[in-house]
Amino acid sequence: MANALEVRGLTKRFGDLTALNRVDLAVPEGSVYGFLGPNGAGKTTMLRILTGLARADGGEARLLGHPPGSAQARSLTGFLPDVPAFYPWMRAEGFLQFAGGLFGIERAALEERVPKLLELVGLSRVDSRIGGYSRGMRQRLGIAQALVNAPRLLMLDEPTSALDPLGRKDVLEMIASLAGRTTVFFSTHILADVERVCDKVAILDHGSVVAESDIHSLKARYAAHRLELRVEGGAEGAGSAIGAAGGTGAASLIAALKGRPWVTKVEASSSEPGLVSAVVTDLARARREVPRIVADLGLGLERLESGEISLEEVFVELVGAGR
Secondary structure (H helix, E strand, O other), rough: OOOEEEEEEEEEEEEEEEEEEEEEEEEOOOEEEEEEEEOOOOOOHHHHHHHOOOOOEEEEEEEEOOOOOHHHHHHHHEEEEOOOOOOOOOEEEHHHHHHHHHHHOOOOHHHHHHHHHHHHHHOOOOOOEHHHHOHHHHHHHHHHHHOOOOOOOOEEEEOOOOHHHHHHHHHHHHHOOOOOOOEEEEOOOEEEEEEEOOOOOEEEEEEEEEEEEEHHHHHHHOOOOOEEEEEEEOOOOOOOOOOOOOOOOHHHHHHOOOOOOOOEEEOOOOOOOOEEEEEEEEEEHHHHHHHHHHOOOOOOEEEEEEEEOHHHHHHHHOOOOOO
């Protein structure tokens, strides 16, 4: 599969601060690619370079084979900044006609395309001036504007930031609907959004890519599964006593699991008092050894369930240690 976006060794410095440190990325055509990182990681700097709004100090990037900021790249890409700005006295249809004219799109083509874009983003029945739009409506219009030139690559900077739950849902559904037709590259710090719509993800931290993979492989690589355990007596003192050294069944089990080579994390579960939560790298071994450990403690095993860890846990594993 060809790549819509390729970045090799991209570096950007602001004085003594290295905003991007030899970043490598490959975004397949037709994919929905999440560019994930905490605030200040360098995501917006990357997008500014890719759109030609800033220059890198080293490395290179190619958008559909063309350098950032070139006429060819601009004609093939669409971009939504994190806070899109509009002329408040205009209406959505007129603004999209204006934006399309800047791309040199013929009037007849815009007459056909603009209503379809307004329908796609849920603004076809809105006739008020843009100045009266909510933040969610502005985001929708911004996506329509980014699509007005029928781009092969769509770049979005924090497209769901500051939206209410319904607005986020609508924007994510729009992004998902573009998969296979347009390559979508979007930056975000909201892990649930990435997990919901993305095929592949890169995690940026302090200007460096700490992981790049499809989501399933990423979760499988850094930790295998989460186990939830309950033993007889584990709910004693529900909540506060679980992690204490007082010796409840749950506390004894936590102490016994710590230090096992196949356990990367073990703690009292935050979701349910009396429950022990453990992240393990070898699920088969855990299923064999946990009942034996519980028996050696003289306890009874009431519950042993496993499930895949979340992208949030992988994210914390990769970027949380230094914070």
